[in-house]
Amino acid sequence: MTNVRHYVSTTPHSRGARTARIACCVASLFVLLAVSFSEATFAQRRTPRRPARRAAQPAIDYSKFSHSTEKHKQACNTCHKVPTKNWQKAGSFPDVADYPDHDACVSCHRRQFFRGARPPICTVCHTKVSPRDDARFTFRDPAALRQFTIEFPHDKHQDVIARRWKVAEPRALVEFRTAAFALKTASQDDKTKTYNNCAICHVAGATNPLTPAGGWIDSFSPDAATFKAVPTSHSSCFNCHWKSQSPVSSDCKGCHKLTTSYRAIASPMRISMKFRHAREQHVAECTTCHINITKASSLRGLKPDVPITSCTECHNKDGLRLDVSKELQAIDKNPAFVCVYCHTSDVGRRDPASSHYVIAGREPIKRSSIR
Numbered sequence: 001m002t003n004v005r006h007y008v009s010t011t012p013h014s015r016g017a018r019t020a021r022i023a024c025c026v027a028s029l030f031v032l033l034a035v036s037f038s039e040a041t042f043a044q045r046r047t048p049r050r051p052a053r054r055a056a057q058p059a060i061d062y063s064k065f066s067h068s069t070e071k072h073k074q075a076c077n078t079c080h081k082v083p084t085k086n087w088q089k090a091g092s093f094p095d096v097a098d099y100p101d102h103d104a105c106v107s108c109h110r111r112q113f114f115r116g117a118r119p120p121i122c123t124v125c126h127t128k129v130s131p132r133d134d135a136r137f138t139f140r141d142p143a144a145l146r147q148f149t150i151e152f153p154h155d156k157h158q159d160v161i162a163r164r165w166k167v168a169e170p171r172a173l174v175e176f177r178t179a180a181f182a183l184k185t186a187s188q189d190d191k192t193k194t195y196n197n198c199a200i201c202h203v204a205g206a207t208n209p210l211t212p213a214g215g216w217i218d219s220f221s222p223d224a225a226t227f228k229a230v231p232t233s234h235s236s237c238f239n240c241h242w243k244s245q246s247p248v249s250s251d252c253k254g255c256h257k258l259t260t261s262y263r264a265i266a267s268p269m270r271i272s273m274k275f276r277h278a279r280e281q282h283v284a285e286c287t288t289c290h291i292n293i294t295k296a297s298s299l300r301g302l303k304p305d306v307p308i309t310s311c312t313e314c315h316n317k318d319g320l321r322l323d324v325s326k327e328l329q330a331i332d333k334n335p336a337f338v339c340v341y342c343h344t345s346d347v348g349r350r351d352p353a354s355s356h357y358v359i360a361g362r363e364p365i366k367r368s369s370i371r
């Protein structure tokens, strides 16, 4: 992954100021705890017990924050202050580099903030729940789920990147631009032709991906070299999309679209999980396989963007290898056969895509029609 940053507690305050703030925070916690406690006892005396039916309702999980909750769908900068206080430590341009501060929540969540010894809501941002401990998860927590998809029209950027990425836009960003892009260009694979400049944003995966929530399918855990990383921060965009090129940096929704099909930030999804980009014979100009992406105005509905015809010349050629034909024949003999040369079993147990029969020179059939 590119740009996975690690900073846990990076508040820029002096030690004295921090101690004072914590003391103040603890004091107000106690005052508020006392108030809410007496309010609660008072309330208990007056109101009769709620009917049992209500207690059966699922409790709200205050340890998981959702951007889709109606009251959370406000302007992004009501919670995410731009830039955050730690930006100079975290990067080289004024960016969102930390969690929102308490002010963003307390106005509505006073009850959740000041109830109990270990309020679950603190764990949205903190590793430990204590009025004295300000240790936070790295921003972002790699185990967290992505609540947004990124709008990146590859088609519109094809020429632009080649033409403009050397042109400095805002003066303040010159340094950042050079740093971010020089780093990426340097780590490019030597053997890869870079005509399309894809590697500005997609370098070889550097760290092994995180195990998905339900574990790896078939216990097949792909290594870093399997993948190409995707951008994980603004440094891939803001040198152009700063103040003049739309979507500008303050137009958050121009690039971030709310989604409900959450997936872990560091757990990629694939059709052909076994395909490894780093294998010698697989290193080629990106668009020989990704034939659709440069024409794609959106990533939605793009799957698959790599057709199986880009594998045929090596994997299904007489006298060379017949990986697809052999697996199709195995299904002819045993309709329950699972194809695991390119896929994991979630895909390999389904009916073969009709494209597979086409490259094998056969009529598409369904498993259910085989006896």
Ligand code: HEC
Pocket: 065, 066, 067, 071, 072, 073, 074, 075, 076, 077, 078, 079, 080, 099, 100, 104, 124, 140, 144, 145, 146, 147, 148, 252, 253, 256
């Ligand atoms: C009500 C407060 C609030 C508002 C409004 C808000 N956010 Fe967030 N955002 C948070 C909190 C808290 C987190 C950290 C918790 C988490 O990652 O689930 C977060 C995390 C994120 C993340 C990293 C995790 C992820 O889901 O990918 C992104 C990106 C993000 N916000 C973008 C936005 C954008 C864009 C908007 C406006 C459309 C927005 N946020 C509006 C509170 C808010």
Ligand code: HEC
Pocket: 060, 061, 062, 063, 064, 065, 066, 067, 069, 071, 072, 079, 100, 104, 105, 106, 107, 108, 109, 121, 124
């Ligand atoms: C404008 C009011 C408002 C603000 C500001 C706000 N919330 Fe909420 N939040 C709500 C409401 C309403 C709910 C629905 C559940 C409830 O009634 O408590 C909710 C629910 C939640 C939940 C339960 C899961 C979910 O998302 O539905 C969490 C966790 C949460 N908020 C955390 C936060 C955090 C952290 C912040 C600050 C970054 C924040 N909220 C800011 C109003 C708000």
Ligand code: HEC
Pocket: 011, 012, 021, 022, 025, 085, 098, 099, 100, 101, 102, 105, 112, 113, 114, 119, 121, 122, 123, 124, 125, 126, 129, 130, 131, 132, 133, 134
């Ligand atoms: C939406 C994310 C978020 C939530 C939820 C949250 N915090 Fe924080 N917390 C922060 C951030 C960001 C800072 C750093 C603030 C700064 O730099 O001024 C911080 C700082 C602190 C500090 C250091 C003192 C200070 O104010 O700088 C303590 C102590 C603390 N939090 C405790 C808690 C406790 C206890 C809870 C739950 C009741 C909680 N936090 C909930 C984000 C959060």
Ligand code: HEC
Pocket: 149, 150, 152, 154, 157, 161, 196, 197, 198, 199, 200, 201, 202, 230, 231, 236, 237, 286, 287, 290, 293, 294, 299, 305
């Ligand atoms: C300026 C940055 C940038 C450049 C240059 C770029 N991409 Fe992308 N690409 C992105 C972003 C952002 C995404 C969306 C990633 C996400 O889902 O968060 C993406 C997504 C993709 C995906 C889909 C990944 C998935 O989630 O399935 C493929 C494939 C891809 N790019 C290939 C290419 C190829 C091939 C090129 C060169 C022709 C290229 N990209 C050039 C930024 C870029």
Ligand code: HEC
Pocket: 192, 198, 199, 202, 226, 227, 228, 229, 230, 268, 269, 270, 271, 272, 273, 275, 277, 282, 283, 284, 285, 286, 287, 288, 289, 290, 304, 306, 310
């Ligand atoms: C030999 C064919 C081939 C070549 C060459 C190739 N790719 Fe891929 N790429 C694939 C396949 C296959 C997938 C997985 C698609 C799936 O199963 O969903 C993929 C997936 C991706 C993804 C999504 C993340 C991932 O790894 O799953 C990105 C981004 C990507 N490729 C970028 C590139 C870039 C940039 C280049 C050039 C440096 C490149 N690819 C060269 C075949 C290729």
Ligand code: HEC
Pocket: 150, 151, 152, 153, 156, 157, 160, 161, 164, 165, 201, 231, 236, 237, 238, 239, 240, 241, 245, 246, 247, 254, 255
């Ligand atoms: C080299 C400069 C450059 C970089 C880097 C760049 N863009 Fe762009 N982007 C442009 C230009 C120029 C356009 C307008 C192209 C057009 O309209 O033909 C554009 C258009 C867009 C649009 C479409 C806007 C619309 O009105 O349709 C989106 C969305 C976008 N970019 C997102 C991104 C994201 C996300 C990144 C980072 C992953 C990024 N861009 C990186 C220059 C850049």
Ligand code: HEC
Pocket: 076, 077, 080, 082, 096, 097, 139, 140, 148, 150, 231, 232, 233, 234, 236, 237, 238, 241, 247, 248, 249, 250, 251, 252, 253, 254, 255, 256
């Ligand atoms: C030009 C496109 C673009 C604009 C405008 C934009 N973002 Fe992003 N943002 C991205 C991309 C691309 C990523 C990296 C992909 C990802 O991980 O979601 C990202 C990542 C983030 C993250 C995670 C940062 C990290 O370092 O892990 C947060 C938080 C975020 N954006 C919030 C915002 C907010 C708030 C705004 C508006 C003030 C905004 N973004 C405007 C494209 C954009």
Ligand code: HEC
Pocket: 272, 274, 275, 276, 279, 281, 282, 289, 306, 307, 308, 310, 311, 312, 313, 314, 315, 341, 342
């Ligand atoms: C230029 C030739 C070439 C192309 C094109 C090609 N491969 Fe390969 N691939 C190979 C070779 C050679 C091997 C090693 C075979 C062996 O020794 O067992 C291999 C191995 C594999 C393996 C086994 C895992 C590994 O890395 O050892 C998978 C899975 C695979 N390829 C998938 C694909 C897919 C999917 C495509 C199309 C998107 C593709 N390949 C395109 C030549 C190619």
Ligand code: HEC
Pocket: 271, 272, 303, 304, 306, 307, 308, 309, 311, 315, 323, 324, 327, 328, 331, 338, 339, 340, 341, 342, 343, 347, 348, 349, 350, 351, 352, 353, 355, 356
């Ligand atoms: C040489 C690698 C390779 C082999 C072997 C292979 N596939 Fe595929 N498969 C691919 C590629 C690449 C795609 C995506 C492009 C496409 O759909 O043609 C794909 C797509 C699929 C899809 C569609 C998945 C989706 O979500 O769109 C299914 C289902 C599938 N294959 C099943 C099978 C079955 C069953 C077999 C065994 C007969 C098999 N495949 C053998 C490479 C392979």
